[in-house]
Amino acid sequence: MIREWNETTINRFLKEKRGQGIGKDYKPWLLVQDIASKGRSTRIFGHTTQRVHHMLSDLQLYYFYLLEFDDNVTDIREQYPLLDFHDMNVQVDEELTKKLFDSKTQVPHIFTVSFLVTRKRENGEHYYQARIIKQSQELEKNATLQRLELQRRYFEKKGIDFGIVTEKEINKQLARNIGWALNSYDIQDYPSLTLNLPHLKRDMVQYLTNKSDTFQGIFSRLEKEYSLDKGLGLILFKHLIAKKEVSMDLSKKIYMTNKIENYHVEFTGENGGDVGYAVGN
Known part of the structure; x- marks a missing residue:
């Protein structure tokens, strides 16, 4: 003190x-x-x-x-x-x-x-x-x-x-996942993402429709298609969550090797729709 x-x-x-x-x-x-x-x-x-x-x-x-x-x-x-x-x-x-x-x-x-x-x-x-x-x-x-x-x-x-x-009223897993996504809210330091953003978002959303695929599989495919550095697919995905353009179940621990269908991933549009997590306490 x-x-x-x-x-x-x-x-x-x-x-x-x-x-x-x-x-x-x-x-x-x-x-x-x-x-x-x-x-x-x-x-x-x-x-x-x-x-x-x-x-x-x-x-x-x-x-x-x-x-x-x-x-x-x-x-x-x-x-x-x-x-x-x-x-x-x-x-x-x-x-x-x-x-x-x-x-x-x-x-x-x-x-x-x-x-x-x-x-x-x-x-x-x-x-x-x-x-x-x-x-x-x-x-x-x-x-x-x-x-x-x-x-x-x-x-x-x-x-x-x-x-x-208190800690009893805070969903720590949800909070951690939100922090994980917000870490990529700003992607200005990644010109390979910002320069192709409309096309990258379009393809990412298209790939996300394949619910049986894994996060890792989708990110690798996107990185290969656009010759992106490894890891940029994940950063883009987190950015879309942070901007409320993609929603998913953030109350679960996220594993990149898991299938998308396990997390109820959905595209919510440019303005994020009505997706949000209210803090009621």
């Missing part, structure tokens, strides 16, 4: 405009370099926001992948601070009051949620969801529960849906 939480640290963060802005202009309150995380910390580019995101654990990363692949998500703000918490007059009892200030410096704590997510309804109206990502064992600690209760009361006053997501 941050070595010492004091007024100097808060003022520095505010001067750096942390926790402020939306979309590509948002800067998280906590950055990867600020935290000695128990899990793996990751910087990852988000296509929804067009900026680099800071994930402080694998569990946060998995949830981020699910958000990135959700068509109804329009903005993702991670490590989001409740900067106006002390101005909201959140009702607290004596026990909870102790959690509002640093025990050593008596500086007000700046509570953060893992994600503040902006979503759109069918009518185009936007709304927010606040989500805290925690390992379920952390919820056994009284201090953790007290902090979460303070945040719950804050968002209740704000009229924003608040929830806690």
Whole structure:
């Protein structure tokens, strides 16, 4: 964690405009370099926001992948601070009051949620969801529960849906597969793909109609037909999934030697149709 939480640290963060802005202009309150995380910390580019995101654990990363692949998500703000918490007059009892200030410096704590997510309804109206990502064992600690209760009361006053997501609510295989596909969202570094993209997509879709063939077989055939370097067939396939032009069952572990029919692979068109994976928690 941050070595010492004091007024100097808060003022520095505010001067750096942390926790402020939306979309590509948002800067998280906590950055990867600020935290000695128990899990793996990751910087990852988000296509929804067009900026680099800071994930402080694998569990946060998995949830981020699910958000990135959700068509109804329009903005993702991670490590989001409740900067106006002390101005909201959140009702607290004596026990909870102790959690509002640093025990050593008596500086007000700046509570953060893992994600503040902006979503759109069918009518185009936007709304927010606040989500805290925690390992379920952390919820056994009284201090953790007290902090979460303070945040719950804050968002209740704000009229924003608040929830806690643990490893039990996240389909890790689905998240990993989405991350695997999103890795090839941008193929600008592969001119042999971009220069022939319309033709490659047409043939890839045609090959995918042979449900008894394997992924490996289809990719090898495409690479041979177009004299592509080995591995580019797979990159193209992942790109089409990331762009929602091809859909498949991403909840299963993917083996390249398996037949296509095992994964319900379908072409969804240039705009991706209605294919998506909603994050309901």
